Amino acid sequence: MSSIRGAVGRVNIWDGAIRTGKTIASLLAFLIFVAVAPHGGQLVVIARTRDSAYRNVFAPLMESSLFGPISKLVSYTYGAPTARILGRVVYVIGASDAKAEKVLRGLTVAGAYVDEITVIPEEFFTQLLGRMSVVGARLFGTTNPDSPAHWFKVRFLDRVRELDGWNHFHFKLAGADHLDPAYIAQISAEFTGLWYKRFILGEWVAAEGAVFDMWDPDVHTIPWDELPEMRELISVSLDYGTTNATAALILGVSAEIDHLGRPTPRLFFVDEYRHDSKVAQQKLTDAELGREFVRWLNDRHLPASTSSMLIPRFTIVDPSAASFKVELRKTHGIASTDADNDVLYGIRLMASLLASGVLLVARPTAAHPDRGCPGFIQEAPGYSWDPKATEKGEDKPLKIADHSLDGGRYGVATTENIWRRYIKLAA
The missing domain is CATH 3.30.420.280 (Nucleotidyltransferase; domain 5)
Incomplete structure (x- = not known):
């Protein structure tokens, strides 16, 4: 809850282990923002593809067991270029390669939700920040850890205390008291090596050795x-x-x-x-x-x-x-x-x-x-x-x-x- 209350900066980032609640917390913070978001610019949801936007963003938002009656105020058709959230039109953008940066040109952004920032091209993210010119514009983003030398970590997360209006919330699986221990054991078994360190331990570590170290x-x-x-x-x-x-x-x-x-x-x-x-x-x-x-x-x-x-x-x-x-x-x-x-x-x-x-x-x-x-x-x-x-x-x-x-x-x-x-x- 502290991350939801604290997500009042120009840029608000949730990172860490999977299944720790960072996505739900970030989505709730985004919903609260949409209810009062400034006009004069567009609201956007950005993901690697529209498929992943549907799976990671809109499917949870439309789930009544997660968001109760508010879920009925979110509508999105799989693969569509726009959605509606609390009566506002929201543009849905896939950013799978550097060419996607052109989609943002000419767009004035009042609010953005970015799913899995580390799989978004650096040029796209930089362009997005530049498009957030509306007074009171905010960005809400999630990511799993990546390489410690990834552009997002080096340019932004490592400097977050120097960046005015930036908030960073780090989540660890060990502190996820809402999860059943058996479930933690189950999802931990889905990853080994590099992926275990990043997605389960929440560490920004470099890739080395065998890619498929679990291969038997x-x-x-x-x-x-x-x-x-x-x-x-x-x-x-x-x-x-x-x-x-x-x-x-x-x-x-x-x-x-x-x-x-x-x-x-x-x-x-x-x-x-x-x-x-x-x-x-x-x-x-x-x-x-x-x-x-x-x-x-x-x-x-x-x-x-x-x-x-x-x-x-x-x-x-x-x-x-x-x-x-x-x-x-x-x-x-x-x-x-x-x-x-x-x-x-x-x-x-x-x-x-x-x-x-x-x-x-x-x-x-x-x-x-x-x-x-x-x-x-x-x-x-x-x-x-x-x-x-x-x-x-x-x-x-x-x-x-x-x-x-x-x-x-x-x-x-x-x-x-x-x-x-x-x-x-x-x-």
Whole structure:
């Protein structure tokens, strides 16, 4: 409650461990502000994407168990550019890359709520502060910890006492008395290594060592022959290479149920296409690669004992592969979606899924040596953070032997709004 009462500055920031109440506190403070917000400027809600704005901001605001009767005064349609809060129009802006900064040009901001500031581009945040020219304008923002050299920490949090009108509220999981100890243990198990230090301990620490330090082939792989029944195959996602390997992975969500008949879905990478020109000693043209890929795509990807003839709902392709997307569309009639290529965000999603045991990878078997995802399984243990990038305060993996991992990451990140309907993870 102290952070809500204290959020009266020009900029008010909540950071720290997940599930500590910082989001609800910040949202309540924002609601109180909206009720008396100055006119003469716009109110904005900013998140990495409108999907995440809906999930992290508007879904809680419209939940009556959290905000009681006030929840009925908040309305937002999934993916829409505007919402209404307490009778005021609120613009909803996705800021997933530096180009988003242009959206703010010409906008006068009377109030802003920013979800997960550390995933917002620095140029965008700087532009936003400059647009808050209305007298009495305020910004309310949340973030989980990141690198200690992240621009937001260095430029702002480390200098918060020097910045007039800035308030900073830090939350620790250890002090979250409202949470059941069993639940704390559960969400703590969803993260390991870097993510545990940041999201559970609330520490701003640098990335080092293995990216997927929780990876265990005995835990995270399953024989292809033993794949469970699938509810659907959500996507096939492809990382395109010419001199490097091209890899595509199919992501499915299972139709599993527990002994009480309750749904217990998990995500599975069920099958993989891979062409490595260095191994095959043969480079393929887009036309040749397209024929091979489509031939594989039209094959069976699940054991005969399951819904073996399911086909992926979406085809997701590396956004840099413009020529290959044209080949798929013109020659094979396959419309593709550009992959979400926010590397760090996608890695974080995959790490959370792996650590919580709800993402498994099919491995080849003696009976079916050409099925499963051997490329992903081979690459996962050696995937490491780039120490030179870490020295600069950046979280970047080494670009070595990562083609199947990139293909898998595209699928997980781009279809998040679909699998989140089945799979629950700490945000």
